[in-house]
Amino acid sequence: xxxxxxxxxxxxxxxxxxxxxxxxxxxxxxxxxxxxxxxxxxxxxxxxxxxxxxxxxxxxxxxxxxxxxxxxxxxxxxxxxxxxxxx
Amino acid sequence: xxxxxxxxxxxxxxxxxxxxxxxxxxxxxxxxxxxxxxxxxxxxxxxxxxxxxxxxxxxxxxxxxxxxxxxxxxxxxxxxxxxxxxxxxxxxxxxxxxxxxxxxxxxxxxxxxxxxxxxxxxxxxxxxxxxxxxxxxxxxxxxxxxxxxxxxxxxxxxxxxxxxxxxxxxxxxxxxxxxxxxxxxxxxxxxxxxxxxxxxxxxxxxxxxxxxxxxxxxxxxxxxxxxxxxxxxxxxxxxxxxxxxxxxxxxxxxxxxxxxxxxxxxxxxxxxxxxxxxxxxxxxxxxxxxxxxxxxxxxxxxxxxxxxxxxxxxxxxxxxxxxxxxxxxxxxxxxxxxxxxxxxxxxxxxxxxxxxxxxxxxxxxxxxxxxxxxxxxxxxxxxxxxxxxxxxxxxxxxxxxxxxxxxxxxxxxxxxxxxxxxxxxxxxxxxxxxxxxxxxxxxxxxxxxxxxxxxxxxxxxxxxxxxxxxxxxxxx
Numbered sequence: 037x038x039x040x041x042x043x044x045x046x047x048x049x050x051x052x053x054x055x056x057x058x059x060x061x062x063x064x065x066x067x068x069x070x071x072x073x074x075x076x077x078x079x080x081x082x083x084x085x086x087x088x089x090x091x092x093x094x095x096x097x098x099x100x101x102x103x104x105x106x107x108x109x110x111x112x113x114x115x116x117x118x119x120x121x122x123x
Numbered sequence: 124x125x126x127x128x129x130x131x132x133x134x135x136x137x138x139x140x141x142x143x144x145x146x147x148x149x150x151x152x153x154x155x156x157x158x159x160x161x162x163x164x165x166x167x168x169x170x171x172x173x174x175x176x177x178x179x180x181x182x183x184x185x186x187x188x189x190x191x192x193x194x195x196x197x198x199x200x201x202x203x204x205x206x207x208x209x210x211x212x213x214x215x216x217x218x219x220x221x222x223x224x225x226x227x228x229x230x231x232x233x234x235x236x237x238x239x240x241x242x243x244x245x246x247x248x249x250x251x252x253x254x255x256x257x258x259x260x261x262x263x264x265x266x267x268x269x270x271x272x273x274x275x276x277x278x279x280x281x282x283x284x285x286x287x288x289x290x291x292x293x294x295x296x297x298x299x300x301x302x303x304x305x306x307x308x309x310x311x312x313x314x315x316x317x318x319x320x321x322x323x324x325x326x327x328x329x330x331x332x333x334x335x336x337x338x339x340x341x342x343x344x345x346x347x348x349x350x351x352x353x354x355x356x357x358x359x360x361x362x363x364x365x366x367x368x369x370x371x372x373x374x375x376x377x378x379x380x381x382x383x384x385x386x387x388x389x390x391x392x393x394x395x396x397x398x399x400x401x402x403x404x405x406x407x408x409x410x411x412x413x414x415x416x417x418x419x420x421x422x423x424x425x426x427x428x429x430x431x432x433x434x435x436x437x438x439x440x441x442x443x444x445x446x447x448x449x450x451x452x453x454x455x456x457x458x459x460x461x462x463x464x465x466x467x468x469x470x471x472x473x474x475x476x477x478x479x480x481x482x483x484x485x486x487x488x489x490x491x492x493x494x495x496x497x498x499x500x501x502x503x504x505x506x507x508x509x510x511x512x513x514x515x516x517x518x519x520x521x522x523x524x525x526x527x528x529x530x531x532x533x534x535x536x537x538x539x540x541x542x543x544x545x546x547x548x549x550x551x552x553x554x555x556x557x558x559x560x561x562x563x564x565x566x567x568x569x570x571x572x573x574x575x576x577x578x579x580x581x582x583x584x585x586x587x588x589x590x591x592x593x594x595x596x597x598x599x
Contacts, residue, residue, distance in 0.1 A: 054203055056194065073194040077204060077592070084151055084596060 037116045039109035045116075046108045049085045053078055064105040086112070091119060126352070129379045130154045132595060133370050135357045135395070136386035138166025138544075139580050140572030142340040144384050144587030146205050149347035151596055157349065158372065160356030160545065164341065166386070167544050167551060167573070168333050168580050176476075178418060178533060179332040180543065181551075183435060183461040183480065186301065186320035187581040188214060188235060188327035196324055197581045204588045211339045214327035215466045217434035222293045223516040228442045231293055235325030248290045258284035263323070267315040268577065268585075272559070277314035278307075292444040297321055297437040299446040300459050300482070302578035304410045304552035306447040313557070313578060320579050326434060328463060330472040336580070356545075359398035360568060367568045371399075382595055385563075386572035386587065388546055389554050396564055403564045407574070410550030411448040413537035415485040417509045420531040421477030425462045428528060429518040430479070436460040438516040449486050453505045455512035458483035476530070481513040487537035487548045502534050552578070561590045569594045 047059055057072045068074055082102060086092040092115050101111035132148050134141045137159035148155040163169050168181040187198045191209060202209050222231045229247050233240035245252040258281060285291050298317040303309040329335035356373040360383060369379035385392040389407040396403060439457035461480040493501060537549025546553065557576030561569040571590040572583055
């Protein structure tokens with residue numbers, strides 16, 4: 037998986053959690069919180085959807101790694117690539 | 124049916140809170156089952172049928188309404204958390220509401236545009252407007268959903284800003300009627316929740332009433348894989364070494380569970396724990412506030428009788444408002460009038476019949492104690508008194524004209540509330556003591572709903588969501 041694939045998966049999750057947000061111009065290097073109206077409940081949902089959909093665990097100490105799409109990709113892409121390949 | 128005998132989570136009660144918690148838990152893969160003693164969902168916000176006509180219980184209006192595009196409010200959080208598209212609720216805004224004291228002492232109109240109320244206060248209480256604005260600023264700045272907020276007297280906070288007792292009581296009247304579990308005063312956080320829900324946000328209703336909301340919740344719950352068992356009450360929580368091992372149903376069957384989430388109220392949950400052998404050291408007192416509601420079904424829209432401008436009217440006789448358990452079976456001096464027809468429905472959505480509902484404070488002891496024939500006679504007697512009192516605050520309609528337009532009437536009382544919801548003393552808003560963290564004497568039994576302390580139907584759903592998140596989902 038590339039970092040761009042990873043960003044796409046995160047955006048897919050945000051689109052389901054917050055369908056009332058316009059995601060067409062989200063900037064990768066800007067904190068999500070600064071360009072979208074996401075609160076702590078929404079961030080918790082991103083974490084839980086990552087676990088539910090992709091089996092990715094994000095411990096609470098690492099929540100800050102999800103601040104922007106770029107930091108999400110840095111942090112999550114290796115986790116995705118370390119997942120066992122689906123048969 | 125191959126019903127399971129073990130779940131990750133058992134939820135007691137299929138009201139708004141239990142259903143919302145169930146949706147969250149099932150969505151994130153928990154095996155969850157809701158047990159409901161009644162044969163219908165909704166709890167305090169249900170509906171029933173009589174003579175082929177469906178009556179809503181509880182819901183006058185959904186509070187916390189904000190138009191599309193407004194974010195960060197309880198309604199938006201709720202829709203996101205439950206993955207509900209706002210169109211699914213088909214909410215239509217109110218036409219306009221009123222706080223009426225006297226009659227003739229003062230009237231304040233308000234709508235879903237807060238500027239209307241502000242202008243009304245400036246008009247009717249010019250000397251108070253600066254204080255009112257300061258109060259509103261304090262309300263906006265307050266974090267009312269903090270799980271650790273220290274209790275504070277709402278009356279004291281409001282009096283720091285307002286010096287006219289008439290305005291003070293006029294603001295407390297709707298706020299208390301729509302959610303205060305305590306008499307005469309309330310916790311400031313609860314005041315803030317309701318002030319925002321009623322005035323800064325607003326009222327809306329689906330044309331189908333509460334059924335629409337319940338149907339959406341049930342569909343989400345089912346799609347997520349949640350189970351429910353109706354006519355299946357819980358009679359005790361089964362305990363092992365101080366923890367809940369599961370629940371025992373009314374028929375004696377035992378269902379085991381890792382967690383129990385109870386939406387049936389704090390005193391009621393404590394009773395279930397006590398029946399299982401774990402008494403609560405300092406039990407929660409049941410609430411003291413209950414209501415009667417008269418329902419009049421009309422063969423024409425209320426507007427055809429001249430009742431066109433009001434969606435909800437909060438009224439009180441004279442210049443004071445006394446929100447307390449009455450000394451008589453009903454306190455007809457104050458109440459809430461609701462015209463469910465008077466929302467901005469889309470073309471083709473207009474209700475087939477007219478509805479005129481009036482809610483007033485009632486003393487539960489009387490309504491619980493009367494034997495059936497006397498209970499019925501008293502219902503009839505108080506129906507007339509409640510309706511007559513409320514009509515003083517509406518444009519006059521001759522008695523004969525109202526009688527000719529009336530096709531059916533019904534009335535619910537504290538007795539009905541207890542029968543439908545299991546709430547002791549018919550306490551609609553639950554206990555005066557709220558348990559913000561939802562904790563009980565058992566470490567894996569949590570409260571949600573009215574007694575956790577988020578109010579209104581949006582609040583009830585958010586309570587279920589918060590407690591499911593906080594106690595179960597966030598723990599991984």
